[in-house]
Amino acid sequence: MAQESGTSRVKRGMAEILKGGVIMDVVNVEQAKIAEDAGAVAVMALERVPADIRAQGGVARMSDPDMIAAIQAAVSIPVMAKARIGHFVEAQILQSLGVDYIDESEVLTPTDYTNHINKWDFTVPFVCGATNLGEALRRINEGAAMIRSKGEAGTGDVSNAMTHMRQIGGEIRRLTSMREDELYVAAKEMQAPYDLVKEVAANGKLPVVLFTAGGIATPADAALMMQMGADGVFIGSGIFKSGDPKSRASACVKATTFYNDPKIVGDASRGLGEAMVGINVADLPAPHRLSERGW
Amino acid sequence: MRVGVLALQGDFREHLNALTQCGVQGVEVRTPAELEKVDALIIPGGESTTIVSLAKTFEVFEPIKRRIASGMPTYGSCAGMIMLADHIVAAKDGQETFGGIDITVRRNAFGRQVDSFEAEVLAPEISASPICAIFIRAPWVEKVGQDVQVLASIEGSDGQSHVVAVRQGHLLATAFHPEITDDYSVHRYFLEKVCR
Numbered sequence: 145m146a147q148e149s150g151t152s153r154v155k156r157g158m159a160e161i162l163k164g165g166v167i168m169d170v171v172n173v174e175q176a177k178i179a180e181d182a183g184a185v186a187v188m189a190l191e192r193v194p195a196d197i198r199a200q201g202g203v204a205r206m207s208d209p210d211m212i213a214a215i216q217a218a219v220s221i222p223v224m225a226k227a228r229i230g231h232f233v234e235a236q237i238l239q240s241l242g243v244d245y246i247d248e249s250e251v252l253t254p255t256d257y258t259n260h261i262n263k264w265d266f267t268v269p270f271v272c273g274a275t276n277l278g279e280a281l282r283r284i285n286e287g288a289a290m291i292r293s294k295g296e297a298g299t300g301d302v303s304n305a306m307t308h309m310r311q312i313g314g315e316i317r318r319l320t321s322m323r324e325d326e327l328y329v330a331a332k333e334m335q336a337p338y339d340l341v342k343e344v345a346a347n348g349k350l351p352v353v354l355f356t357a358g359g360i361a362t363p364a365d366a367a368l369m370m371q372m373g374a375d376g377v378f379i380g381s382g383i384f385k386s387g388d389p390k391s392r393a394s395a396c397v398k399a400t401t402f403y404n405d406p407k408i409v410g411d412a413s414r415g416l417g418e419a420m421v422g423i424n425v426a427d428l429p430a431p432h433r434l435s436e437r438g439w
Numbered sequence: 440m441r442v443g444v445l446a447l448q449g450d451f452r453e454h455l456n457a458l459t460q461c462g463v464q465g466v467e468v469r470t471p472a473e474l475e476k477v478d479a480l481i482i483p484g485g486e487s488t489t490i491v492s493l494a495k496t497f498e499v500f501e502p503i504k505r506r507i508a509s510g511m512p513t514y515g516s517c518a519g520m521i522m523l524a525d526h527i528v529a530a531k532d533g534q535e536t537f538g539g540i541d542i543t544v545r546r547n548a549f550g551r552q553v554d555s556f557e558a559e560v561l562a563p564e565i566s567a568s569p570i571c572a573i574f575i576r577a578p579w580v581e582k583v584g585q586d587v588q589v590l591a592s593i594e595g596s597d598g599q600s601h602v603v604a605v606r607q608g609h610l611l612a613t614a615f616h617p618e619i620t621d622d623y624s625v626h627r628y629f630l631e632k633v634c635r
Binding site: 146147148149150151153154156157158160161162163164165180181182183184185186219220221222239242243244245267268269394397398401402 | 446447448449450451452453469483484485486488489492493496497517518529530531534546547550551552553554555556557558559573574575576593616619620
């Protein structure tokens with residue numbers, strides 16, 4: 145029987161099985177094992193978590209293949225890695241390493257200020273960030289098999305994640321209430337392909353899985369995003385920049401599953417030590433806001 | 440009959456949808472109390488390590504294991520197949536399963552996500568026409584006990600034939616995900632044949 149890899153169903157299906165889970169940023173083997181033990185559904189292997197990229201500045205690039213390979217060897221769960229926006233050679237390298245998902249990420253320094261990677265060219269699936277529905281649909285049109293709302297990475301401030309989830313959710317709800325003849329203008333206004341706009345209007349949801357990222361630091365933040373309609377959460381700096389990463393990681397996993405049970409989320413929030421210190425997004429000068437990268 | 444879907448993590452909504460398409464209203468199961476209310480269970484695709492960890496933390500692991508051992512019809516897809524296997528290889532150190540089916544399953548046997556694929560699988564016992572099957576970092580069955588019925592096999596990239604669907608009495612397992620396709624034949628087989 146014929147077998148076909150890299151189809152949309154196979155790429156999008158991979159994201160389906162991650163649903164209800166937490167994907168954690170890790171910078172070494174030790175952290176990857178802590179994440180796996182805590183019940184993470186996948187890890188994102190990168191050299192510096194967003195909070196450090198922010199603090200240290202400079203150009204942020206794809207991680208060292210040795211570091212990614214070491215993490216792949218250490219854990220049995222999927223390993224994701226980040227490529228710069230538009231840097232299709234970094235993506236080719238990551239695919240050749242056998243990473244399970246590529247994040248074309250605004251957290252790294254962009255390479256191309258006009259185009260994103262043509263993700264249809266790859267067998268490996270891609271996740272991309274979005275701040276609104278038009279941006280999400282443009283990424284899906286380029287071949288993204290999973291979307292994450294961007295939030296503001298490396299801040300520990302969940303306000304932008306909230307803004308982006310409300311924005312995406314609100315725009316979807318608005319589309320479902322439109323007459324068919326109004327969808328053409330809606331597509332024009334949100335700069336998204338008409339066919340995808342029509343599909344979202346008919347189904348009331350994105351055609352791919354939607355996770356949340358950027359600023360999630362506590363179990364309550366994770367549960368909040370799930371109640372806002374996220375299919376799962378990415379936690380970057382929030383875990384390994386906190387006082388007790390092991391406990392916080394497992395607490396966030398519990399809160400993501402039982403997001404509708406305040407008692408369990410409350411219990412999970414006890415005795416976690418210090419959360420990451422954080423930065424208010426409002427205090428960040430506009431050029432330092434990562435969520436504005438991507439076009 | 441009330442059919443539950445283990446809803447700790449994974450694509451449980453797709454299984455619930457497949458049940459609806461078969462005319463059965465499924466319910467989500469996360470706690471021992473919810474487990475008690477169902478007569479049959481589906482263990483969805485997801486990350487088996489995450490599902491075990493949550494099942495243990497919320498004390499539903501042992502109750503499920505007992506129900507499976509005492510005859511509750513159960514179907515597992517992908518991670519669910521791993522969870523129903525008596526033995527697993529290439530697993531996380533010390534990874535436990537509910538067990539019940541006398542098989543040895545190799546985790547991520549078909550490879551990483553770049554090796555994931557879709558195929559048509561022949562399983563005459565389940566369906567007269569080929570089943571549309573999605574394999575995602577899928578396991579395969581390496582050893583089969585004598586009471587286990589092999590329902591389907593496919594060829595791996597190693598050129599060997601590998602078992603990807605099995606049944607042992609009230610337990611059914613597939614290495615692939617029928618729930619993310621619109622082919623409901625495996626769910627129909629589970630409801631009409633295995634749950635009887």
